[in-house]
Amino acid sequence: MTIKKIAVLTSGGDSQGMNAAVRAVVRSGLYYGLEVYGIQRGYQGLLNDDIFSMDLRSVGDIIQRGGTVLQSARCKEFMTPEGQQKGADILRKRGIDGLVVIGGDGSYHGANKLSKLGINTMALPGTIDNDISFTDFTIGFDTSVSIVVDAINKLRDTMSSHERSSIVEVMGRHCGDIALYAGLASGAETIIVPEVPFDMDEIAERMKQNFAHGKRHSIVVVAEGAGNGENVAKQLVERCETLEPRVTVLGHIQRGGTPTPADRNLASRLGDFAVRMLIAGESAKACGIISNELVLTDIDKVVNSKKEFNMELYELAARLSQ
Ligand SMILES: Nc1ncnc2c1ncn2[C@@H]1O[C@H](COP(=O)(O)OP(=O)(O)OP(=O)(O)O)[C@@H](O)[C@H]1O
Numbered sequence: 001m002t003i004k005k006i007a008v009l010t011s012g013g014d015s016q017g018m019n020a021a022v023r024a025v026v027r028s029g030l031y032y033g034l035e036v037y038g039i040q041r042g043y044q045g046l047l048n049d050d051i052f053s054m055d056l057r058s059v060g061d062i063i064q065r066g067g068t069v070l071q072s073a074r075c076k077e078f079m080t081p082e083g084q085q086k087g088a089d090i091l092r093k094r095g096i097d098g099l100v101v102i103g104g105d106g107s108y109h110g111a112n113k114l115s116k117l118g119i120n121t122m123a124l125p126g127t128i129d130n131d132i133s134f135t136d137f138t139i140g141f142d143t144s145v146s147i148v149v150d151a152i153n154k155l156r157d158t159m160s161s162h163e164r165s166s167i168v169e170v171m172g173r174h175c176g177d178i179a180l181y182a183g184l185a186s187g188a189e190t191i192i193v194p195e196v197p198f199d200m201d202e203i204a205e206r207m208k209q210n211f212a213h214g215k216r217h218s219i220v221v222v223a224e225g226a227g228n229g230e231n232v233a234k235q236l237v238e239r240c241e242t243l244e245p246r247v248t249v250l251g252h253i254q255r256g257g258t259p260t261p262a263d264r265n266l267a268s269r270l271g272d273f274a275v276r277m278l279i280a281g282e283s284a285k286a287c288g289i290i291s292n293e294l295v296l297t298d299i300d301k302v303v304n305s306k307k308e309f310n311m312e313l314y315e316l317a318a319r320l321s322q
């Protein structure tokens with residue numbers, strides 16, 4: 001089948017670089033002679049038939065912008081078989097024969113359902129969480145980690161002056177990658193993630209010992225999926241009242257701001273790849289990057305496997321933070 005019309009949407013939590021990905025899909029699509037449509041507000045916009053034609057100028061001046069010009073949403077109706085059927089019918093009625101979904105694991109599930117209903121679908125990893133398997137990195141993760149590292153640099157200054165401990169809660173509902181990569185890059189003493197069991201007695205004891213041996217401030221990074229910062233601070237004080245922890249919840253700051261060059265380039269490569277693969281007749285695939293090579297994997301396989309946690313990096317961070 002020759003592809004003529006494609007559409008693109010962004011879904012789930014936004015991520016820095018989604019705009020660069022949308023730009024790449026639109027410009028590559030037009031370059032290869034396709035008609036390209038944008039769907040506003042993710043699957044919600046699809047169900048509302050909120051679909052519009054895009055041209056070269058629709059994606060001008062957005063490569064450097066965080067957020068998503070297509071806007072994003074979490075859509076309950078699309079979780080139902082009836083909602084998914086309605087979405088497929090709308091795409092078919094409009095003659096759209098290829099869909100690019102940019103989003104996280106939940107959005108991938110939605111794309112998988114649409115592909116099972118006969119829609120040619122490509123999924124791009126757009127989430128700060130880095131929780132998608134068959135790709136080393138997701139679009140937005142690098143920017144998010146940079147934001148966390150920048151914040152920890154600042155926290156370190158004041159923690160050092162006052163000889164305190166900083167508890168930094170970062171995003172990652174079920175995935176500790178932001179905590180891991182930001183923790184390693186900022187020399188955090190402790191990294192608490194959902195993938196690795198932790199012992200608060202042991203953490204408090206190590207902090208106490210460190211303090212006694214001259215390391216008089218420390219950084220503890222907690223992924224939200226492993227607990228909340230306030231709770232961690234409370235448990236530490238219960239075990240050692242001299243620790244003086246201060247909690248910072250970085251929250252949605254991690255999802256905003258200009259994407260790093262790494263995220264823009266990843267998004268540009270993946271967006272263009274998705275279009276070329278649709279034209280080549282591929283469908284029901286997830287686009288990713290492994291060892292700097294673009295790779296295509298069945299979406300079904302991706303949504304049914306959990307991303308492997310990088311224990312090597314976790315152990316490295318522990319070795320270097322003594
Ligand atoms: N199992 C599913 N079947 C169909 N659609 C789904 C499914 N799970 C999620 N979706 C759709 O995808 C949307 C986005 O999913 P979710 O809220 O999990 O965010 P995400 O894409 O994982 O992004 P992030 O985790 O980065 O915020 C949901 O609101 C829903 O419309």
Ligand SMILES: O=P(O)(O)OC[C@H]1O[C@](O)(CO)[C@@H](O)[C@@H]1O
Pocket residue numbers: 012013014127128129171172173224255
């Ligand atoms: O406030 P929202 O938009 O529901 O998003 C919060 C969640 O989305 C993510 O940031 C991913 O985008 C998670 O890490 C976080 O738990």
Ligand SMILES: [Mg+2]
Pocket residue numbers: 012104105106127129131
């Ligand atoms: Mg998700």
